[in-house]
Amino acid sequence: MRGHVQIWFFSGILLLTYGVLIAGTGLWELSHPLANPPVLYELHPPIWWGAIMAVAGLIYVLRFRPR
Amino acid sequence: MSLASLTAALAYFQAPVKGSLVHLGGVDIAVIAIYFAMVIYIGFYLKGAANTSEEFFMAGREMTAWIAGLSFVSANLGSLELMGWAGSAYQYGILATHWYWIGAIPAMLFLGIVMMPFYYISKTHSVPGYLSLRYGDGARGLSAVCFAFMTVLMSGINMYSMALVMKVVLGWNLNFSIWVSSITVAIYVALGGLRSAIFNEILQFLLIWLGALLIPIMGLIEAHGWTNLKAQIAQRMGSMQYTHLWSTTAHFRDNPMGIHWTGLVFGLGIAISCGYWTTDFLVVQRVLSAHNLRAARMAPIIGAGFKMMVPFIVILPGLLALSLLPFHLVPQDVAVATGQHSYNEVLPLMLVRYCGPGLLGLGVTALIAGFMSGMAGNVSAFATVWTYDIYGAFMNKKASDSHYVSMGRWCTFIGVLISVGTAYLVQHAASIMDYVQGLFSFFIAPLLGTVLLGMLWKRATKAGGFWGLLSGTCTAIGLFLWVHFNPAALRYVAFSPDAKVMAEDMYRAMWSCSACVLVTVVVSLMTQPKPIQELEGLVYGASKIPEEHDDHWYQKPIVWAGVVAVGFVILNVIFW
Numbered sequence: 001m002r003g004h005v006q007i008w009f010f011s012g013i014l015l016l017t018y019g020v021l022i023a024g025t026g027l028w029e030l031s032h033p034l035a036n037p038p039v040l041y042e043l044h045p046p047i048w049w050g051a052i053m054a055v056a057g058l059i060y061v062l063r064f065r066p067r
Numbered sequence: 068m069s070l071a072s073l074t075a076a077l078a079y080f081q082a083p084v085k086g087s088l089v090h091l092g093g094v095d096i097a098v099i100a101i102y103f104a105m106v107i108y109i110g111f112y113l114k115g116a117a118n119t120s121e122e123f124f125m126a127g128r129e130m131t132a133w134i135a136g137l138s139f140v141s142a143n144l145g146s147l148e149l150m151g152w153a154g155s156a157y158q159y160g161i162l163a164t165h166w167y168w169i170g171a172i173p174a175m176l177f178l179g180i181v182m183m184p185f186y187y188i189s190k191t192h193s194v195p196g197y198l199s200l201r202y203g204d205g206a207r208g209l210s211a212v213c214f215a216f217m218t219v220l221m222s223g224i225n226m227y228s229m230a231l232v233m234k235v236v237l238g239w240n241l242n243f244s245i246w247v248s249s250i251t252v253a254i255y256v257a258l259g260g261l262r263s264a265i266f267n268e269i270l271q272f273l274l275i276w277l278g279a280l281l282i283p284i285m286g287l288i289e290a291h292g293w294t295n296l297k298a299q300i301a302q303r304m305g306s307m308q309y310t311h312l313w314s315t316t317a318h319f320r321d322n323p324m325g326i327h328w329t330g331l332v333f334g335l336g337i338a339i340s341c342g343y344w345t346t347d348f349l350v351v352q353r354v355l356s357a358h359n360l361r362a363a364r365m366a367p368i369i370g371a372g373f374k375m376m377v378p379f380i381v382i383l384p385g386l387l388a389l390s391l392l393p394f395h396l397v398p399q400d401v402a403v404a405t406g407q408h409s410y411n412e413v414l415p416l417m418l419v420r421y422c423g424p425g426l427l428g429l430g431v432t433a434l435i436a437g438f439m440s441g442m443a444g445n446v447s448a449f450a451t452v453w454t455y456d457i458y459g460a461f462m463n464k465k466a467s468d469s470h471y472v473s474m475g476r477w478c479t480f481i482g483v484l485i486s487v488g489t490a491y492l493v494q495h496a497a498s499i500m501d502y503v504q505g506l507f508s509f510f511i512a513p514l515l516g517t518v519l520l521g522m523l524w525k526r527a528t529k530a531g532g533f534w535g536l537l538s539g540t541c542t543a544i545g546l547f548l549w550v551h552f553n554p555a556a557l558r559y560v561a562f563s564p565d566a567k568v569m570a571e572d573m574y575r576a577m578w579s580c581s582a583c584v585l586v587t588v589v590v591s592l593m594t595q596p597k598p599i600q601e602l603e604g605l606v607y608g609a610s611k612i613p614e615e616h617d618d619h620w621y622q623k624p625i626v627w628a629g630v631v632a633v634g635f636v637i638l639n640v641i642f643w
Contacts, residue, residue: 004116007134007266011273014105018098018277018429025094025425038423040285046425049281 005066012060019054022046088236088412089419095428102274102432103251106267106439110255113263120471123260124192124451125356132362134269136369139353140377141268144275145441146229146434149381153417154410156385157396159324160300160309161642162316163385164378169336172371172635174344176628178354179367182345184612185522186355187363188604193355194348194518195456201521201605202532204460209536210517211456213510214348215449219482222445223489228411229438230490235408236415237431245490248435252442253483257476261356261451264443268353271436272373278433279380279414285421286387299390309389312642318565325567334573338580342515349448361615364624371631375638384417392416442486450478509547512576513539516583523607524591525599531591539583546575 026046034041091099117123130138155163191197195214199207230244255263290296297310308315308322315322316331344350344367357363388396394408396416402409408416418430454475459466466474517536520527549556550571558564561574602609617623 005112007269010105010109010266011270014101014270015273015277017101021094021098022425022429025423029423034423039420040289041423043285043288045281045285045421046423049426053277 006064008060009064009066012057012062012064015053015057016061017057019050019052019057021050023050023054026050088415089427091237091428091431092424094425095431098425098428099432099435102436103247106255106270107251109266109270110258110263113259113266116262117258117260118469118472120454120468120475122262123472123475124454125352126260126262126265128356129262129358130265130353130356130362130366132357132365132369134265135354135357135362135366137272137373138265138268138356139350139366139370140373141272141275141440142264142350142353142444143441144272144377144437145225145444146232146438147225148441149275149279149434149437150228150232150411150414152381153385153414154396154412156382157388157413158385158410159322160389161312161382161386162322162324162326164312164382164642165331165335167374167378167382168312168635168639169331170340171344171374172631173336174340175367175371175374176632177341178345178351179364179371179624180628182518182522183354183364183367184360185605185607185610186351187357187360188610188613190604191355192455193452194346194351194514195452197605198517198521198532199456199460201602202517202527203529205529205533206517206536207456207460209533210510210514211452211460213540215452215457217510218349218445218449218452219485220489222442222449222482222486224493225438225441225445226486227490227493229434232412232415232434235412236419241494245487248439249442249483249487252439252446253480256443256447256450257479260472260475261352261447264447265353265356267443268440271440274429274436275433275440276380278430278436279384279418281426281430282414282417282421283379283383283387286384286391286417290387290390296386296390300386303390309386310642312639314643319563319567319570320565324569325565326570326573327563327566330561330566330570330573330577334570334575334577338512338515338576339573341519342511342513342576342580346514346518347511348452349444352448352451353444360613361617361622361624364615365627368624368627368631372627372634375631375634381414385413388413388417391420442483446479446482446486449482450475453478453482509543509579510540512543512580513583516580516587520584520587520591521606525602525606525609526591526596527587528591528594528596530594531587531589534590535583535585535587538586539579542582543575543579546578 023046026044029046030044116127121127152163152166186197189197189200191200193211195207195211198210226245226249229248230239230241233239233244234241255267259266287293287296290299300309301307313328316326316328319325319327354363354366357366396410396413397405397407399409399411401407415434418427422430454471458474459471463470513536516539517532520535521532546560550560555564557566557571560578561571566574599609604610615623620626
């Protein structure tokens with residue numbers, strides 16, 4: 001894999017993108033509640049799960065970015 | 068293309084949304100589309116690193132222990148594995164966990180500690196390749212043809228299973244699911260070879276966890292913890308059988324699976340599990356791509372650590388559904404007839420229960436990723452075995468390296484096309500699914516006997532290997548047919564008339580492996596063995612295993628194997 005971007009960098013990009021997208025959706029839903037919310041929606045899983053993914057993705061992107 | 072034919076083509080893929088469980092929003096579609104774009108991009112990105120056969124089929128043997136280990140587990144984590152075992156957990160309770168613990172962990176550790184050195188130092192490209200070095204072309208041809216045939220058939224069954232769930236849950240048309248996902252897999256594997264398959268398997272492994280992990284977390288919150296969940300299941304099912312791993316296996320009638328602990332330990336834990344995890348080239352190929360012997364030994368151990376945690380995202384959702392879903396799930400045939408939900412839909416049902424827009428897309432992507440990793444594993448292993456062990460060994464021995472790479476790329480497409488054909492065949496004759504899965508198990512258990520004796524017993528001969536493998540396979544088929552045509556024979560095959568299908572599978576595997584070992588030993592003792600010099604690098608006692616120079620004690624594979632083994636024992640005791 002010499003000279004190649006590592007798979008961990010690709011993973012980081014994907015996690016970061018998904019995290020931002022999902023957390024953003026969760027934040028938007030704070031002001032636009034769903035008509036048929038899923039069970040335990042009051043815990044706002046998209047916000048914290050998306051945030052965890054975004055942070056993990058950012059760490060991977062920075063740690064394994066091509067140099 | 069005329070307007071009429073274009074309309075007809077679009078209608079072919081049009082989704083019959085009527086009756087679907089859920090509808091995806093824009094953000095969900097975006098999550099799925101980003102995933103497809105990423106896996107295809109990786110295929111194109113790695114195209115330049117798959118020019119020689121060593122690069123295309125073995126990923127250049129450059130993978131680290133972590134990458135090979137995660138890929139080793141991910142290739143097995145297909146859609147049948149994810150949705151099927153979640154459904155089994157709903158049906159049989161925590162007993163389904165045995166397929167992840169006793170049915171995987173000891174075998175994976177055995178592969179890493181005992182068997183990997185022989186696979187690795189022999190520099191074989193495949194498991195049939197090892198058989199060729201050890202026993203000659205007879206055993207190689209038999210195992211290669213069976214493996215290639217079964218691999219593409221299993222891939223098609225996986226494909227059909229995924230498409231069926233997508234149809235029920237999302238209302239997606241079967242043709243759409245089958246063609247879009249299989250063409251994507253064909254593109255990225257044909258472009259980047261094993262390296263591309265492995266890279267995407269890592270990505271898919273992460274996605275499976277991220278998409279599915281929220282279900283047990285939210286479920287445990289809703290059920291108010293594990294202790295309350297057990298009490299709720301006991302109350303709802305009227306039995307404590309669903310939450311105990313071993314304490315109900317003293318008799319076939321005492322547990323929902325109709326199984327005895329001897330079948331679990333000797334049939335599942337030894338014959339089936341070791342047969343699959345140590346000789347099935349689909350998973351072994353990932354480990355053979357490691358960059359050195361230490362990485363090759365560590366990869367299955369790392370894989371075992373992760374495999375031990377998979378029940379959390381597969382089995383626990385099934386158990387949570389037993390307690391929390393307001394309706395009962397039914398077998399597939401009943402679901403088709405009555406319009407109820409089947410056991411196999413338990414994971415998507417729980418996903419829909421907790422996930423809104425965005426997270427739902429992530430969960431669906433996890434299911435698609437599971438399917439694609441399983442299929443990529445199948446087609447990359449098929450391409451390798453076909454090219455090296457059938458085409459290169461028997462049809463065209465002296466072709467150039469670039470010719471074999473080209474053959475591998477074409478094989479990837481052909482393997483996908485055969486898989487698609489199988490998916491349509493299964494669609495019209497669902498019972499084929501049971502038989503093909505049975506056929507797969509017919510071959511795996513005897514192969515264990517052949518490979519193990521080849522690695523550990525210098526006296527095993529070419530004729531012994533071939534006739535042992537053939538007789539073990541015939542024993543499995545014979546026992547299957549015996550019980551199929553005379554169900555009363557179950558009392559002899561599985562030791563009890565109360566045994567159920569899964570118990571029968573385990574005992575059949577045990578008998579076929581035993582028959583293989585017995586015939587191999589007897590025939591070997593009657594025939595001339597190979598000179599000891601020809602066994603160098605292939606057999607224990609005739610090979611010098613390269614010394615590994617670890618700087619610290621904690622870098623030794625045996626230490627980590629011990630850690631995983633202790634964890635395995637503790638988990639079994641906790642859930643006894």
